[in-house]
Every structure is written in structure tokens, then in C-alpha cells.
Amino acid sequence: MQGKGFRMHRSRRSAIPLSTLLFLLVGLPLLAQETQATRGKKPEPCTEAKRLIWEGLYHRVNPDEKKALYAEAVRICPAFASAHNLLGAIHxxxxxxxxxxxxFETAIRLNPQFASPRYNLGVLFELRGDKARAIKAYETALKISPTHLGAQRRLSLLTGMPFTDRTPPQALYDRSLLQLERIVHQNPDSAQAHFDLAEAYATRGRYRDAIAQYREVIDRQPDHAEAHYKLALLYLNHTRMLGGAQVEHRILEELDPVLAEQLARAIHAREKDDGYLAAVEKMARDFFSRGEEAYERSAYEEALQHLRNTLLYDKDHPEARFLMGLVYTRLGKSREALQEYESLKPIDREKAEKLYQQISHP
Incomplete structure (x- = not known):
């Protein structure tokens, strides 16, 4: 998902002192560029709506909890386009x-230059089998935000055209990955196809995409023990999920489109101005460091649920039981942790140490 366009020509930027630029960016309120309608509302409910969106995006893992927060944000601030977009995604x-x-259509009406709901609308049309409208939605999203990777990828899958005119950075969409994506596109009900794609995403460090695909596996095959286990591992390794400006950009653009656009443009033109990129990346990191502790606890609790499901469908899974003990320990539940350790079957020491390292440490 991409934020709205924000033009800042190189010649103008070089004329503005860095300290002034930092002040302007940091001083901007969250979603300052949302819409005139939002600005016209009383500040109290819309400020609270932004807090609810932050809570849902960054502090909550469970979809039902997210839905409740987004619905409340829409209720108290109806002109908040991002809230409508996120609620639509949950629906x-x-x-x-x-x-x-x-x-999605409400979000577009409130903010016609918001690429994310147009992309989401394209996905929705695709799910309904309306290929023509899906293509049109993706093309519109790309006109608004030419660097929107999701729209580029879906358009490539639908039209058969190359994903991009040039090689993507770090071979983000290599041929093998694109082939797996095509298999899922052609066999959307195949749990195995989604699992293979999830494994590929995880291997390439695209952890949020991997999580989404593991969830697709579980939706189609609830007793898929390995999908539950791999999903738990990703939730436990929360610093990987939160790391990287490109990963954070998806969330950042929902909360502060101006800063998100600055970050995207800085990354795109990093060879021209490394100092500018470093400054904007630092602001993004500072922005995200505020909620990491709450997200960590939410991720641990979600991981526990998937570890329980792993053991429900595969009782002889010592790695899952070992990780449950570690998570209980991290959450301060020593009694539960002891119970898991006492029931643990023999496990290879080297494997245990490797698993232990997969849980982030402060």
C-alpha cells in the first residue's frame, strides 16, 4: 500500500537547511495530509481515531481486535480515509x-489520491472474478503511486506482462518467486501452494507477506500443524518483522503519508543524497520505536495460540513445546513454562539453541 503523492524537487530540497526540513517533517501531525474534511472535524475524536489506528496496526495481531479498533475509528471520525480502508481490508x-x-469506495471518495484503497479494490475485484475492473484499479493505483509494488505485482500476474522494466533491487521478485505467485494465482484454494509461497517469502525476509500466506494455509487447512508452527516462529521473531524501512513503509503510510512519501523517495534516490536518506530513515525508526514493547507482547500471545494449535494437531512436536516454555518465561508465567519444560521430550541441544536464538532478546 502506498501513501499519497508528495512532490519535492531536488533543487528546492537542496535549498532548505536539513534542520528546517527535519523540523517540518517531525512537526507534522499524523496524517496531516489526509483530507480537508478530516481537518474540519473536532480534533478530539479524530485524534483518538488516529490512536486507534496506531493501536490496530502496531499493537494488535488478532484480526478481530483490529476490526473493532478500525470500526470505532470510523465511527468517531467518519472522514478518516485510512480507517475506512483498513476496515475494508478486514471485511x-x-x-x-x-x-x-x-x-474502499468511501476511502477513495474522501481521498482520491490515496493509492492503497484503489489497490485493495483491485484485489477485491480479482477475488470476485472481475479481471477487467481489477486491472483498471491497479493501473489507477500505479498512476497515483508508480512505486506501488503490490499493484505492479498483481498487474503483472493478471496481464502476463513483465513485473518491471528494470531489475528490481536485490532481486526482490526473482523468477522462482514469481512462478510460485502464479501457481497461487492459478490455484487459490490450494493450501500447499500458499504454504510454498509463504516459505519463499520467509526465506527472502518478506515476513509480513509470509505471515499472510501462512494464514491463507490455515484458512484452507486448519489442522496444518507446520503452518501454525512457522507462523508462531515469525511472530516470535518480532524484530525481523519490524526491521527495514521498506517493511515499515506499509504501516507508516497509513499514519503519516507525508513522511512515508519522503522515505520512499529518499530510498529511490539514495545514490543522489545519502545524508537525506539517513535523516528520513532515522525519523521512521524513531516513529516506530514508540510501540515496539506493546507489539512484542501481542505477538507473543498470538504465537502461543499457534503453538498450542501445532501441538493439538501434532502432539509429537518437541520444538513447539520448547518454544512455548520460552515464551511463557518471557511473559513472566513461570509455572506454565515449567509445565512445558517438564513434559518436553528429548530434543537435540543444538536445535534447541538455534530455536532459542529465533526469539528476539532485548
């Missing part, structure tokens, strides 16, 4: 396509 995931489309 779509639950199969409520009519409600999802209504929310």
Missing part, C-alpha cells in the same frame, strides 16, 4: 466483500 479477509467495497 474482505472475512469474505464480506460488499462491506469491504463500500469501505
Amino acid at each position: 474482505a479477509r472475512k469474505g464480506m466483500f460488499d462491506k469491504a467495497q463500500e469501505e
Whole structure:
């Protein structure tokens, strides 16, 4: 998902002292560029709506909890385009396509230059089998935000055209990955296809995409023990999920489109101005460091649920039991941790140490 366009020509930027630029960016309120309608509302409810969105994006893992927060944000600040967009995404995931489309279209009406709901609308059309409207939605999203990777990828899959005119950085979409994505596109109900794609995403460090695909596996095959286990591992390794400006950009653009656009442009033109990139990246890191502790606890609790499911469908899974003990220890639940350790079957010491390292440490 991409933020709205924000033009800043090189010649102008070089004329502005860095200290002034930093002040302007840091001083901007969250979603300052949202819409005139949002600005016209009383500040109290819309400020609270932004807090709810932050809570849902960054502090909550469970989809039902996210939905409640986004719905409340829409209720108290109806002109908040990002809230409508996020609520629509939750509706779509639950199969409520009519409600999802209504929310996406509301977000677009409130902010016509917001690429994210147009991309989401394209995905929705695709799910409904309306290829022509999906292509049009992706093309519109790319006109607004030419660097929107999601829209580029979906458009490539639908049209068969090359993903990009030039080689993507770090071979982000190598041929093998694109082939797996095509297999999923052609076999959307195949749990194995989604699992293979999730494994590929995880290997390439695209942890949020991997999580989404493991969830698709579980939606289709709830007793897939290995998908539950791999999902738990990703939640436990929360610093990887939060690391990297490109990964954080998806969330950042929902909260502060101006800063998100600055970051995207700085990354794109890093060879021209490394100092500018470093300054904007630092602001993004500072922005995200505020909620890491709360997200960590939420991720641990979600991981526990998937570890329980792993053991429910595969009782002889010592790695899952070992990790449950570690997570209970981290959450301060020593009694539960002891119970897991006492019931643990023999496990290779080297494997245990490797698993231990997969849980981030402060």
C-alpha cells in the first residue's frame, strides 16, 4: 500500500537547511495530509481515531481486535480515509466483500489520491472474478503511486506482462518467486501452494507477506500443524518483522503519508543524497520505536495460540513445546513454562539453541 503523492524537487530540497526540513517533517501531525474534511472535524475524536489506528496496526495481531479498533475509528471520525480502508481490508479477509467495497469506495471518495484503497479494490475485484475492473484499479493505483509494488505485482500476474522494466533491487521478485505467485494465482484454494509461497517469502525476509500466506494455509487447512508452527516462529521473531524501512513503509503510510512519501523517495534516490536518506530513515525508526514493547507482547500471545494449535494437531512436536516454555518465561508465567519444560521430550541441544536464538532478546 502506498501513501499519497508528495512532490519535492531536488533543487528546492537542496535549498532548505536539513534542520528546517527535519523540523517540518517531525512537526507534522499524523496524517496531516489526509483530507480537508478530516481537518474540519473536532480534533478530539479524530485524534483518538488516529490512536486507534496506531493501536490496530502496531499493537494488535488478532484480526478481530483490529476490526473493532478500525470500526470505532470510523465511527468517531467518519472522514478518516485510512480507517475506512483498513476496515475494508478486514471485511474482505472475512469474505464480506460488499462491506469491504463500500469501505474502499468511501476511502477513495474522501481521498482520491490515496493509492492503497484503489489497490485493495483491485484485489477485491480479482477475488470476485472481475479481471477487467481489477486491472483498471491497479493501473489507477500505479498512476497515483508508480512505486506501488503490490499493484505492479498483481498487474503483472493478471496481464502476463513483465513485473518491471528494470531489475528490481536485490532481486526482490526473482523468477522462482514469481512462478510460485502464479501457481497461487492459478490455484487459490490450494493450501500447499500458499504454504510454498509463504516459505519463499520467509526465506527472502518478506515476513509480513509470509505471515499472510501462512494464514491463507490455515484458512484452507486448519489442522496444518507446520503452518501454525512457522507462523508462531515469525511472530516470535518480532524484530525481523519490524526491521527495514521498506517493511515499515506499509504501516507508516497509513499514519503519516507525508513522511512515508519522503522515505520512499529518499530510498529511490539514495545514490543522489545519502545524508537525506539517513535523516528520513532515522525519523521512521524513531516513529516506530514508540510501540515496539506493546507489539512484542501481542505477538507473543498470538504465537502461543499457534503453538498450542501445532501441538493439538501434532502432539509429537518437541520444538513447539520448547518454544512455548520460552515464551511463557518471557511473559513472566513461570509455572506454565515449567509445565512445558517438564513434559518436553528429548530434543537435540543444538536445535534447541538455534530455536532459542529465533526469539528476539532485548
